[in-house]
Structures are given as C-alpha cells and as structure tokens.
Amino acid sequence: MKYIIILGDGMADEPIPALGGKTPLQAAEKPEIDWIAAHGRNGLLDTIPQGFAPGSEIANLAILGYDLPKVFEGRGSLEAASMGVPIEAGEMAMRCNLITIEDGKIKNHSGGQISTEEAAELIRFLQAELGGGDADFFPGVSYRHLLKLKGGDKHIITTPPHDVIGEDFRKHLVKPGAPGSGKTAERLNELILKSMEILPGHPVNKARAKAGKDMADSIWLWSPGYRPEMKTLSEQFPQIKSGSVISAVDLIKGIGIYAGLDSIDVEGATGLYDTNYEGKAAAAIKALKKQDFVFLHLEASDEAGHDGDPELKVRTIRYLNDRIVRPVLNEIRYWNEEVSIAILPDHPTPCAIRTHTSAPVPFAIYRTGGGRDSVTAFDEFSAKDGSYGLMAGRQFIELFLNGK
Secondary structure, eight states: EEEEEETTTBOOOOOOGGTBBHHHHHHHHHHHHHHHHHHHHHEEOSSOOTSSOOOOOHHHHHHHOEEEEEEEOHHHHHHHHHHOOOOTTTTEEEEEEEEEEETTTTESSSSOOHHHHHHHHHHHHHHHHHBTTTEEEEEEEEEEEEEETOOOSOOOOOOOOGGSSTGGGGGGGGGEOSOOHHHHHHHHHHHHHHHHHTTTTHHHHHHHTTTOOOOOOOEEEEEEEEOOOOHHHHHHHHTOOSSSEEEEEHHHHHHHHHTTTTEETTTTTTTTSSSOOOHHHHHHHHHHHHSSEEEEEHHHHHHHTTTTHHHHHHHHHHHIIIIHHHHHHHHTTTEEEEEEEEOOOOSSSOOOTTTTOOOEEEEEEEEOOOOOOOOOOOOOGGGSSSEEEEETHHHHHHHHHTTO
16 A cells, blocks of 8 residues: 655635635635545544644644654754754754844745745855854745754743734744743844844845845744654554655655655745646655655645735645646556545644634545545535544544554
C-alpha cells in the first residue's frame, strides 16, 4: 500500500456573504477533490489539542500523530531543521517574520508578501547590523526567517503577527512568561525596535516604497523553543518504511525532517498562489513510486485567508484541485499497487477574521478498492455526515495507515 496526504493549509473557512453564504470549499469548482470524498469516507478532525493555539505547527504535528505536550518546542526549532541550522544546548530558536508597520499598527504579517530574494538581502543586513554575539539571523523563504539566541529562556509570551493585524504593535511585544525570563523578553524587544530604525532606509525597502509596495520595515519574533525530541514516523508506524515531505514552507519541511522524511525541494515553490503546482504534483508522484508515504503540503489557501481575500481563496482551492489532485489521481489509476489518499486542511483560516481558528476540519480518505459513505462533496458541512464522525489528533494517522 502507498500513502499520500494532500494538505491544503487553512482551506477550511466559514460561510462568506460575498460567496453567496458559501465557504470557499463549497464555492470552488473542485471535481477531483469531490470525487475523493464521494468515493471514499469522510469525517471531521480536531487538530488542535486543548491548551494550544491554532497554529500550523500544532495542527500538522497532530495530523502526523505526535503528542504535542511531549514534543512541541516552538515553530522556530522546527524551521531550523529545514534550514540546516543546528540548535545546540543553551540555544533558543524562534520565528522571525518580516512585517509591515503603519502608523504604529501591524499592517500585515508578510512584509507585503516580500520575495525571497528581497528578504534575503534584508536578513543579511540585519545580521551585519544586529547579529553576532548572542543573536544570529538566518534567511528563509519570503517573510519567514529564523533567529537563534544563545542563553534564551523560552518561557516568554509572544504573539503571532497574523493574529493581531491592525493592532498596535506595542501591545504585543514580547513579555516575560515566568520568573527569570524578563532578560530574554527585553533583549528580543530591543532587536525588534532596532530593526524598525534601520530597515526602512535599506535600498530594498526604498525600492518597494517607490513601486507602491508595502515595506518590510520591522521584524517580529515569536514561537520560541529548544531542540525537540521526536520519534520518526517509521519508528511509530511499520507501514512507513520510507517517505518524503514536499512543501515550500520551512516549518513543514522541518516537521518532516524530524519525522524522518526526505525533504524534496521543488523549483518555483513559493508558498503562495503562484507556486509551482505542477512541479509539486510531479515530485509527489515520483516520490510515491519509490517510497511508501508522501506528505504534500500547499500553503496558498492559508495566505489568502490571512489576506482576507475570499476570491483568491476559492482560486487557490481550484488550483489545488486542477493542478495537484487531478494529476495525482490520473497517475495512480494505472497503478497495480493499492493507494490511500487523504485530503484535508490543517486548520481553518477564515477570511472574515484573517487568522486561524480551532474548529474541526473536514477530511476525506479514499483507498483503492475501499468503501465509501453517503458524502458527495468535500467541505466543512458535508463532512459532518461522514462515516468517520469527529476524530482528534493521532486518530487520523492511525485510521489512514491502518486502512479502517
């Protein structure tokens, strides 16, 4: 048996008036995704354990069966694995966003969807001006980067910038979360405020402003942690002897690397709606021919949700259907070996609020020659009638791999 999970990050949503009271999943034309739902079995999955914020790091770890209280060490430490940045004893890693501040408020979490090339220049500049000693900056993809701090205390309170768009940044600066963490909070806030002084004058930002684009005029530091201790998927599930992760997002790549999966880079993969869908589909098919398991992640719908753009979100779902799911289905129909396909989001990212929620997400599992239930379309409401009912965390991966 071959196994492939196709995950559309943040696809789930709520009914939107501009879409005639439908969710983007209901509004999008997606015949192949609906075919999986109609020819497989469906349910709802609670991906956010109690006590955790609804982030992609939490949801994707839960989908892959990890016990969050035991393994979670922040987003930064996972992304470090993807970036090849070692985390040594006594070091703390955390996400470093490039963001846009306007009139003292967080305008966006992405520096105006800054390109990877522009961002790399800014991160190199920050390293030269603010790095060295206890703090080091490492470039990632688009607005997503890494800070490593020697002697950092992870027991601080940080806020994801996408959760507070439109709010005064000062209200959400780093705060101590336990006795002794005040020094770390103070140091991180110092870096944030210094970045605001020097980034607007950089040639990259001057060029962006001249072109009418948002400047990436500040960093934002959040989700701290140390090096995580995680068992690989092969150590937990005998069905998975080898596998790959395909994503443009360092966070997901890092999770895959800690899970023992090969990380496949696809040229032109951006994490946005303009990503190389065809390249990702081809890479997934090639990997699945050689390996047991593929985790294929698409970020675009989540970004559309953060931008509050329902039409773009519908388009990203259509792209996922036409340029990922369709070629995968067209390929495996000729295989002699049985295949299991699962499709799901990791969490909702409703356009109305432009951030993640903890609501359960729909999922569908199709198996070659397997059974089906009465569901005929893939969306948040149809899934409620699925034969799997409501599941949580590790139940999904056990169900998917064990063929029940």
